[in-house]
């Protein structure tokens with residue numbers, strides 16, 4: 162007899178969601194996390210889309226420690242001296258309130274507490290050392306020489322799944338599979354935030370930028386408002402960072418903070434927290450075998466996430482994959498069969514959900530986000546076009562077609578290259 | 591079999607505390623709570639004593655309900671029981687009612703052979719509470735202890751006395767306050783934490799203790815904090831080291847084999 166029906170390694174979004182799903186259906190669940198309180202060292206930019214969370218915690222909007230609901234969403238390009246931004250403000254966001262900024266150091270302990278309330282045994286402050294295998298089947302976990310057993314282990318270790326890798330359940334991470342995110346939390350009074358960004362006491366702003374001023378790093382940036390702080394940061398592919406010899410991600414976040422259109426927004430703020438974390442960007446190609454005899458892999462560990470330079474999502478994929486793995490475990494328990502074939506329902510559920518559908522739909526997105534022109538040429542091109550159109554310099558005006566032509570010539574890009582880039586962007590995004 | 595208690599307090603992690611430049615008060619809002627560091631050494635000392643001479647260890651804290659995680663952590667190291675003394679009427683206590691309440695709890699639990707405390711806390715650092723408990727209970731006491739042996743009802747302890755050590759023999763029951771870094775505390779283990787979780791924490795309120803409201807909490811606190819000032823950093827502009835001084839540092843590092 163196993164000690165538990167399920168052991169969940171990691172109380173991030175995915176792990177806690179799985180634990181809640183299983184414990185609320187009566188399974189005996191052990192949820193272990195290395196930090197105490199659980200998840201306090203976790204890091205996200207911080208926009209949480211809560212449709213999936215609502216499935217297990219219908220009252221999340223009133224109970225969870227949320228910062229501000231997203232009312233204003235901006236996307237744009239930064240060049241050395243300019244910013245070109247689309248500002249999307251809609252009543253629809255206000256009416257639905259599903260997008261919220263969160264601080265993980267508050268949100269994750271709350272979610273783990275919900276797992277405890279659902280009946281899971283939640284043990285923080287313990288790092289699981291390894292998985293225990295018997296006859297090719299995962300039968301539990303090991304720590305300090307002690308073995309704790311379960312029918313199924315749900316691996317929710319986050320982006321660098323050491324246990325899964327060491328047990329041979331997935332290959333080690335490759336550079337191309339990840340981006341590096343660097344983040345700061347900057348304290349700013351609610352009054353200043355609300356005045357500066359034209360917000361109410363509960364509404365918030367989420368901006369994402371393509372960083373045209375960081376050359377071939379292919380970096381994006383984010384800027385989110387919390388109650389009394391700003392979360393901001395930079396995300397860049399590991400490959401690009403290495404190729405360009407960037408070892409101090411600190412420098413690139415400074416370049417974002419010092420940008421002429423960003424600096425005034427954080428003026429008077431003080432840095433309260435600083436952190437760096439990897440993000441899955443490998444898409445479908447990095448997704449490992451997701452289940453086997455006695456185990457399932459969820460969340461970042463499975464490579465679930467979506468980013469296209471303007472949107473960065475992982476928490477919702479983590480919730481949903483955790484919930485689906487939880488459901489698969491509940492069904493496996495009813496059959497009293499935790500073999501690979503029994504747990505394959507997890508994969509089937511994923512296939513039918515947006516988790517794997519999105520990864521399939523956007524399987525070529527890296528060709529767009531990896532395209533250096535997206536970051537080096539096009540932001541500058543946009544800037545030139547807008548300067549030509551909007552800056553009166555006492556010179557004869559040109560037609561758009563002429564402007565485009567001369568910009569392309571200035572920036573040394575062929576019309577064909579531009580045309581194909583935009584064609585593929587149109588096909589792949 | 592020794593009956594052992596460890597008194598522990600949750601404090602804000604000193605790494606996360608900053609001083610608000612405007613109000614000059616401690617900003618604890620971003621701080622995680624941790625077990626007061628010397629209290630972890632006290633727990634380790636208690637476990638070592640139990641390992642050698644046998645016994646049962648109860649960790650006790652007076653604090654808010656969420657302090658139970660601190661007790662689970664120390665039970666994960668090897669303490670047997672956890673007691674959380676929590677009640678609104680205990681809130682706002684200074685060192686006098688804290689010592690009084692904890693002494694009363696020890697009495698309520700049938701008394702102990704040895705009560706371990708930390709030398710002082712990182713958030714208030716008075717060092718009053720341990721000796722206070724000893725006085726209220728009329729136990730023997732030894733402060734700033736880093737080594738403990740037990741022999742026929744007596745404790746042989748080594749005390750730090752600023753630059754020297756003092757070895758003394760005291761009777762039991764006794765209160766010992768343990769210094770920071772007196773030992774290397776073991777890590778909690780998963781198995782022990784699971785056992786602790788299953789066993790649960792015993793809650794004690796003033797319903798059970800029946801202490802006089804005038805002697806506990808804010809009401810029972812004779813101290814009034816009137817003002818708090820931040821002392822400027824004494825070495826704001828340290829003079830730059832000379833080349834000769836740097837050479838000296840480097841030669842010492844080479845000598846010790848730290849650099850080649």
Ligand SMILES: Cc1cc2nc3c(=O)[nH]c(=O)nc-3n(C[C@H](O)[C@H](O)[C@H](O)COP(=O)(O)OP(=O)(O)OC[C@H]3O[C@@H](n4cnc5c(N)ncnc54)[C@H](O)[C@@H]3O)c2cc1C
Nearest residue numbers: 171173174175195205206207208289319342460461475476
């Ligand atoms: C800079 C940045 C910005 C982001 N912005 C957003 C955003 O705005 N919106 C969004 O939806 N997503 C965002 N993401 C992605 C999102 O953070 C992740 O996709 C999400 O956190 C994944 O959840 P998870 O539960 O899989 O992993 P995690 O949240 O990383 O949780 C893993 C947990 O496992 C624990 N753990 C690991 N190993 C062990 C072990 N051996 N023993 C015990 N415990 C262990 C860890 O302590 C941790 O709590 C961002 C990510 C980054 C880095």
Ligand SMILES: Cc1cc2nc3c(=O)[nH]c(=O)nc-3n(C[C@H](O)[C@H](O)[C@H](O)COP(=O)(O)OP(=O)(O)OC[C@H]3O[C@@H](n4cnc5c(N)ncnc54)[C@H](O)[C@@H]3O)c2cc1C
Nearest residue numbers: 597598652684685707708710711714715716717718719813
């Ligand atoms: C800004 C500020 C100023 C203060 N000023 C004063 C003051 O001037 N005078 C005053 O009397 N109080 C003061 N207090 C209150 C004081 O912090 C509390 O009385 C506290 O409960 C005990 O004192 P201590 O933290 O100094 O403990 P110490 O006496 O330093 O603690 C020694 C050991 O006693 C044990 N212990 C202490 N508290 C507990 C507990 N709650 N539960 C279990 N074991 C415990 C631990 O083993 C600890 O290592 C102040 C508090 C603040 C925040």
